[in-house]
Amino acid sequence: MNVIEIHDLHKSLGNFSLKDVSFAVPQGTVMGFVGENGAGKSTTIKCMLNLLKKQYGEILLFGKDIVEHELSIKNDIGVVFDDLYVPETLNATQLDKIMKKFFKTWDSSYYFERLVQFNVPKRKKVKELSRGMRMKLSIALALSHHPKLLILDEPTSGLDPIIRDEILDLFLEFMQDETHSILFSSHITSDLEKIADYITLIHNGEILLSESKDVLLYEYGIFKGSNEEVNDLPEHAIIRTRNGTFGMEALVLKNEVNQAFKLEKPSIEDILLFYVKGRVERW
Numbered sequence: 425m426n427v428i429e430i431h432d433l434h435k436s437l438g439n440f441s442l443k444d445v446s447f448a449v450p451q452g453t454v455m456g457f458v459g460e461n462g463a464g465k466s467t468t469i470k471c472m473l474n475l476l477k478k479q480y481g482e483i484l485l486f487g488k489d490i491v492e493h494e495l496s497i498k499n500d501i502g503v504v505f506d507d508l509y510v511p512e513t514l515n516a517t518q519l520d521k522i523m524k525k526f527f528k529t530w531d532s533s534y535y536f537e538r539l540v541q542f543n544v545p546k547r548k549k550v551k552e553l554s555r556g557m558r559m560k561l562s563i564a565l566a567l568s569h570h571p572k573l574l575i576l577d578e579p580t581s582g583l584d585p586i587i588r589d590e591i592l593d594l595f596l597e598f599m600q601d602e603t604h605s606i607l608f609s610s611h612i613t614s615d616l617e618k619i620a621d622y623i624t625l626i627h628n629g630e631i632l633l634s635e636s637k638d639v640l641l642y643e644y645g646i647f648k649g650s651n652e653e654v655n656d657l658p659e660h661a662i663i664r665t666r667n668g669t670f671g672m673e674a675l676v677l678k679n680e681v682n683q684a685f686k687l688e689k690p691s692i693e694d695i696l697l698f699y700v701k702g703r704v705e706r707w
């Protein structure tokens with residue numbers, strides 16, 4: 425079963441548009457949603473949460489249309505944005521009282537346990553918390569009505585590597601329940617490499633790739649050589665090519681290439697760069 429299904433989503437904002445965006449997130453998995461600044465990640469997420477009205481297309485969460493079933497669907501979702509957007513003079517204890525009113529399933533004792541686990545002070549005002557603390561508070565708020573799906577829009581951007589790592593561990597802990605799922609938008613590919621099962625790449629409002637991370641990491645290879653050597657690769661093995669520092673580079677399907685060609689193992693970042701900056705043809 426897919427917890428998220430997006431079919432042909434279209435949305436224009438000024439000069440920018442999402443163009444027939446389609447992808448799915450299977451239950452029990454983490455989808456890394458990646459793209460450079462302005463690629464359309466937040467616009468897609470806002471449409472998914474019905475914060476922005478789509479022009480056409482279909483968005484199903486837990487198999488139900490988000491526009492028709494917004495309230496019931498939102499009970500099962502936890503959302504974390506790139507910052508904590510609540511009045512800055514409130515503290516974590518006051519936020520508990522507010523959240524109780526929004527969610528029938530709000531679990532105060534679970535929330536306060538998370539604050540202790542994440543070392544977030546209960547009585548400090550939001551404006552007095554460090555950025556890392558605010559994000560941890562944001563995650564505690566997103567988790568404490570026991571959602572089945574987390575939608576995370578750049579939750580680790582602007583954080584140092586230690587806090588980022590701690591936060592990724594919190595998401596991995598959430599994934600211990602096999603019915604849980606995450607959509608994680610980021611442009612930090614190393615975070616996605618650590619946590620994601622699938623990667624969806626958006627570029628200029630279009631989906632360029634949506635694939636299992638293991639397929640990308642273990643079935644793709646990079647060949648570096650001269651133009652003539654790249655020309656010797658079988659046509660159907662080549663996914664993208666680009667100019668390298670010394671000649672040409674080709675992203676290829678490993679199994680389709682003769683072992684005489686020495687291939688390097690790509691990182692997720694390499695693959696994304698090939699898709700965004702590379703060419704489909706050889707030259």
Ligand SMILES: Nc1ncnc2c1ncn2[C@@H]1O[C@H](COP(=O)(O)OP(=O)(O)OP(=O)(O)O)[C@@H](O)[C@H]1O
Pocket residue numbers: 437438439440459460461462463464465466467468611
């Ligand atoms: N309200 C708006 N009116 C006009 N254009 C908008 C509006 N909101 C966003 N945009 C434009 O839409 C494009 C996509 O923005 P979006 O925030 O979805 O990108 P993103 O992939 O989330 O980028 P980032 O990583 O920088 O957050 C950008 O070019 C942005 O300037």
